[in-house]
Amino acid sequence: HLLLGCDTNLKTLTLDTLNPQVKAVEYAVRGPIVIKAGEIERYLEEGGTKPFSEVIKANIGDAHAMGQQPITFLRQVVALCTFPELMDSPSFPEDAKWRARRILQGCGGHSLGSYSASPGVECIRKDIAAYIEQRDEGVPSDWENIYLTTGASDGIMTILRLLVSGKDSSRTGVMIPIPQYPLYSAAISEMDAVQVNYYLDEDNCWALDINELYRAYQAAKLHCQPRVICIINPGNPTGQVQSKKCIEEVLHFAYEENLFVMSDEVYQDNVYTPDCQFHSFKKVLYEMGPEYFNSVELASFHSTSKGYTGECGFRGGYMEVINMDPEVKAQMVKLLSVRLCPPLAGQAAMDVIVNPPQPDEHSYKQFRQEKSSVLGALADKAKLTEQILNAVPGIKCNPVQGAMYAFPRIFIPPKAVEEAKALGMQPDMFYCLRLLEETGICVVPGSGFGQKDGTYHFRMTILPSIEKLKVLLGKVRDFHIRFLKEYSALE
Amino acid sequence: HLLLGCDTNLKTLTLDTLNPQVKAVEYAVRGPIVIKAGEIERYLEEGGTKPFSEVIKANIGDAHAMGQQPITFLRQVVALCTFPELMDSPSFPEDAKWRARRILQGCGGHSLGSYSASPGVECIRKDIAAYIEQRDEGVPSDWENIYLTTGASDGIMTILRLLVSGKDSSRTGVMIPIPQYPLYSAAISEMDAVQVNYYLDEDNCWALDINELYRAYQAAKLHCQPRVICIINPGNPTGQVQSKKCIEEVLHFAYEENLFVMSDEVYQDNVYTPDCQFHSFKKVLYEMGPEYFNSVELASFHSTSKGYTGECGFRGGYMEVINMDPEVKAQMVKLLSVRLCPPLAGQAAMDVIVNPPQPDEHSYKQFRQEKSSVLGALADKAKLTEQILNAVPGIKCNPVQGAMYAFPRIFIPPKAVEEAKALGMQPDMFYCLRLLEETGICVVPGSGFGQKDGTYHFRMTILPSIEKLKVLLGKVRDFHIRFLKEYSALE
Numbered sequence: 001h002l003l004l005g006c007d008t009n010l011k012t013l014t015l016d017t018l019n020p021q022v023k024a025v026e027y028a029v030r031g032p033i034v035i036k037a038g039e040i041e042r043y044l045e046e047g048g049t050k051p052f053s054e055v056i057k058a059n060i061g062d063a064h065a066m067g068q069q070p071i072t073f074l075r076q077v078v079a080l081c082t083f084p085e086l087m088d089s090p091s092f093p094e095d096a097k098w099r100a101r102r103i104l105q106g107c108g109g110h111s112l113g114s115y116s117a118s119p120g121v122e123c124i125r126k127d128i129a130a131y132i133e134q135r136d137e138g139v140p141s142d143w144e145n146i147y148l149t150t151g152a153s154d155g156i157m158t159i160l161r162l163l164v165s166g167k168d169s170s171r172t173g174v175m176i177p178i179p180q181y182p183l184y185s186a187a188i189s190e191m192d193a194v195q196v197n198y199y200l201d202e203d204n205c206w207a208l209d210i211n212e213l214y215r216a217y218q219a220a221k222l223h224c225q226p227r228v229i230c231i232i233n234p235g236n237p238t239g240q241v242q243s244k245k246c247i248e249e250v251l252h253f254a255y256e257e258n259l260f261v262m263s264d265e266v267y268q269d270n271v272y273t274p275d276c277q278f279h280s281f282k283k284v285l286y287e288m289g290p291e292y293f294n295s296v297e298l299a300s301f302h303s304t305s306k307g308y309t310g311e312c313g314f315r316g317g318y319m320e321v322i323n324m325d326p327e328v329k330a331q332m333v334k335l336l337s338v339r340l341c342p343p344l345a346g347q348a349a350m351d352v353i354v355n356p357p358q359p360d361e362h363s364y365k366q367f368r369q370e371k372s373s374v375l376g377a378l379a380d381k382a383k384l385t386e387q388i389l390n391a392v393p394g395i396k397c398n399p400v401q402g403a404m405y406a407f408p409r410i411f412i413p414p415k416a417v418e419e420a421k422a423l424g425m426q427p428d429m430f431y432c433l434r435l436l437e438e439t440g441i442c443v444v445p446g447s448g449f450g451q452k453d454g455t456y457h458f459r460m461t462i463l464p465s466i467e468k469l470k471v472l473l474g475k476v477r478d479f480h481i482r483f484l485k486e487y488s489a490l491e
Numbered sequence: 492h493l494l495l496g497c498d499t500n501l502k503t504l505t506l507d508t509l510n511p512q513v514k515a516v517e518y519a520v521r522g523p524i525v526i527k528a529g530e531i532e533r534y535l536e537e538g539g540t541k542p543f544s545e546v547i548k549a550n551i552g553d554a555h556a557m558g559q560q561p562i563t564f565l566r567q568v569v570a571l572c573t574f575p576e577l578m579d580s581p582s583f584p585e586d587a588k589w590r591a592r593r594i595l596q597g598c599g600g601h602s603l604g605s606y607s608a609s610p611g612v613e614c615i616r617k618d619i620a621a622y623i624e625q626r627d628e629g630v631p632s633d634w635e636n637i638y639l640t641t642g643a644s645d646g647i648m649t650i651l652r653l654l655v656s657g658k659d660s661s662r663t664g665v666m667i668p669i670p671q672y673p674l675y676s677a678a679i680s681e682m683d684a685v686q687v688n689y690y691l692d693e694d695n696c697w698a699l700d701i702n703e704l705y706r707a708y709q710a711a712k713l714h715c716q717p718r719v720i721c722i723i724n725p726g727n728p729t730g731q732v733q734s735k736k737c738i739e740e741v742l743h744f745a746y747e748e749n750l751f752v753m754s755d756e757v758y759q760d761n762v763y764t765p766d767c768q769f770h771s772f773k774k775v776l777y778e779m780g781p782e783y784f785n786s787v788e789l790a791s792f793h794s795t796s797k798g799y800t801g802e803c804g805f806r807g808g809y810m811e812v813i814n815m816d817p818e819v820k821a822q823m824v825k826l827l828s829v830r831l832c833p834p835l836a837g838q839a840a841m842d843v844i845v846n847p848p849q850p851d852e853h854s855y856k857q858f859r860q861e862k863s864s865v866l867g868a869l870a871d872k873a874k875l876t877e878q879i880l881n882a883v884p885g886i887k888c889n890p891v892q893g894a895m896y897a898f899p900r901i902f903i904p905p906k907a908v909e910e911a912k913a914l915g916m917q918p919d920m921f922y923c924l925r926l927l928e929e930t931g932i933c934v935v936p937g938s939g940f941g942q943k944d945g946t947y948h949f950r951m952t953i954l955p956s957i958e959k960l961k962v963l964l965g966k967v968r969d970f971h972i973r974f975l976k977e978y979s980a981l982e
């Protein structure tokens with residue numbers, strides 16, 4: 001051996017020897033544009049100058065980072081669980097204390113520092129089942145079908161891992177909406193499955209069209225075996241809320257074609273337009289009758305990160321899995337057990353979400369006020385975003401019916417498309433980089449979520465405060481007009 | 492479609508169609524014996540009778556579940572981060588408050604509810620680097636090489652995922668000690684890599700013998716490409732603490748054979764015998780000189796779950812990765828970003844561990860007392876366990892130099908081996924099931940960790956209180972004598 005120091009060629013692990021499936025993974029929400037935003041932030045901090053004074057990160061659904069305040073009651077319960085000496089403190093309400101006591105009774109040694117059972121703390125699983133029954137107006141939920149997860153992402157990866165067979169993986173088709181949340185495409189790449197795209201209908205408020213599902217399925221069957229369909233409702237990045245009829249159609253389709261259904265329902269509390277309502281896949285399945293309810297294999301996912309709590313950092317979540325083969329379930333629990341358990345603070349946070357203060361409890365008034373204040377502001381911001389964007393020539397934005405994002409379609413002049421392509425860049429990436437460089441606004445190009453060829457979009461969150469959001473949208477408008485002018489002049 | 496209801500044959504996901512790599516996973520620490528223990532617990536709760544009144548779970552390193560109390564200071568800091576209104580409370584000390592304030596300043600929106608950057612909160616990464624420098628007596632540590640993880644398991648899986656190529660996975664060899672902690676074998680199964688066993692030397696206190704490493708490597712090269720060597724120091728389940736000389740030999744071997752080194756050092760604070768000392772792989776590598784220190788790719792892992800804190804439920808941990816190709820690092824960060832970030836409460840807990848109260852701080856005295864009380868008790872229990880087990884005929888136990896487990900070798904009479912085999916069971920599984928059924932003590936068979944053919948062991952934690960541990964060991968002794976008698980009488 002020579003003293004070659006850091007010579008990369010001698011390394012064991014290089015870009016050439018790296019697991020190629022890792023290389024294939026893309027995750028736009030924290031992708032190149034966000035890395036660039038971080039660089040600009042540091043540049044500004046170090047005294048550099050730009051045409052703006054701060055970077056506004058509208059790239060990720062991270063409510064607290066945008067200034068949203070935590071729900072007091074949730075934090076009280078988690079703090080009590082963390083430091084039970086606070087049970088003696090008169091400044092914590094009794095309703096928070098009894099919840100904390102109950103959670104701790106479910107923990108080994110009555111401590112948040114113990115591992116829980118791999119599917120989660122039993123009493124929390126029971127609370128979740130009770131919550132689902134209430135949400136679904138009496139449709140039964142069995143607590144043994146509930147599995148706590150480390151955020152919803154963890155649950156989604158777990159279910160996909162069961163379905164995607166290693167060696168034959170290139171034959172397993174996973175149907176996902178386009179546009180999609182890129183966790184799905186990333187997981188598919190990592191597991192080397194086949195991504196089967198079904199396109200949401202932008203001209204119809206991003207509705208899911210059942211004919212398109214059949215088309216995608218039939219086309220995929222020629223080269224893989226589609227085994228699972230993923231639905232995101234309310235939609236991310238697209239913000240639509242699915243109608244009951246549409247959900248029925250999807251479930252009927254899954255039943256007919258024997259597909260496993262994964263319904264990502266993390267935005268179930270984020271519905272803003274009065275004519276829309278969240279319908280859970282579970283409830284709709286139940287209402288379709290026993291031949292459906294007793295056979296369709298369904299996993300639905302929820303999270304502490306979204307809704308009105310926005311507790312992303314707690315990495316809390318759960319999945320409800322119905323009609324799963326009991327032997328497969330045992331295998332899943334075994335797989336979960338390798339990672340031991342989801343974080344206990346996240347499990348506790350999840351418990352508060354499914355078991356919030358009741359009208360006869362001390363904390364109810366404050367809880368209700370905080371909750372409706374968050375959701376009310378989000379509804380206002382959803383409306384505002386749509387309105388301002390639609391007033392810009394060359395931008396068209398569907399109503400933000402739910403979730404936390406606008407996904408406007410943007411017109412990019414042919415000359416700009418050419419310039420982007422010459423740089424080896426997606427045109428909407430080029431657009432978003434320019435937007436970032438010129439305004440400090442960080443949004444994610446539509447190409448990171450998937451879109452119909454020749455169309456361009458970006459995803460922005462509606463999470464900044466209303467004042468900041470107005471500034472942001474104004475800057476987007478001015479930028480877009482400048483951009484159009486610059487490149488149209490080149491025609 | 493007929494109304495076939497739950498007919499399993501029609502399911503999409505069955506044991507036949509399940510990802511076979513999931514099926515191949517085994518994880519004994521929460522395996523069949525632990526499931527059985529849970530069943531017995533429920534049976535007792537429901538009023539059933541057994542020759543014992545409670546199940547003692549010595550199967551898993553879960554200190555709080557065994558009654559260990561949390562470190563007050565750690566919980567204070569995490570509670571302050573969770574519920575910052577407590578900053579105004581006079582019952583929280585200033586040294587906890589400033590740490591909490593500092594952590595929150597590193598969080599988006601100053602909230603534990605924000606996502607952190609995927610590698611973790613920057614100031615926590617810096618604290619960890621400073622801790623490592625101090626621990627390693629000045630060997631430099633770059634905070635950009637530190638990645639917070641969701642427990643150590645998550646970091647270990649991440650590094651293996653980079654190294655094990657999907658399609659060619661059956662060609663990637665992963666060298667692991669035998670006996671090993673079954674996270675490794677489980678990950679290898681899940682990723683379809685080749686498990687390359689090197690056997691620890693039971694006759695020499697489970698030391699790692701460098702000749703055995705070469706033997707295993709040469710043998711493996713005939714059918715796969717060994718790319719990584721995993722070491723657990725202090726050992727799990729074996730409890731040995733590696734000598735500096737041995738670590739040098741391993742590192743020299745890795746250097747010569749161009750292997751990536753993964754050193755699982757989660758028990759670095761759990762060293763009990765006065766003649767043993769923890770040496771980090773990083774420090775030893777540094778001392779071997781620049782040709783080693785600038786080339787060997789090394790990832791080392793730590794956790795909040797072990798040591799004197801035992802905060803398993805927080806799922807905190809970190810890895811330090813040195814000499815990794817910068818392009819590979821960027822790919823790793825991308826992979827980490829798909830799961831967004833490790834839980835923030837776990838990151839905060841990790842920060843306290845690496846940045847504990849200093850002698851001039853208010854909380855120092857209590858912290859020091861709590862820490863030494865936990866570690867002192869563990870040292871006593873390590874000694875006690877070894878002594879009592881070695882006094883039993885047919886049991887031989889190496890000294891528990893470190894970690895949290897005894898891994899005694901047990902003599903199983905040929906007639907019992909026969910009976911087990913007739914039941915299609917590993918003899919030590921048969922033994923442990925009998926032990927559980929007759930005494931309520933839950934330990935894990937050696938076969939779950941790997942052992943030399945024809946030898947039998949079990950792993951038990953030394954975590955129960957000293958009173959309970961004495962009872963437990965007495966019951967093990969009596970059971971073993973009965974068992975020997977019963978089966979020797981059959982000869």
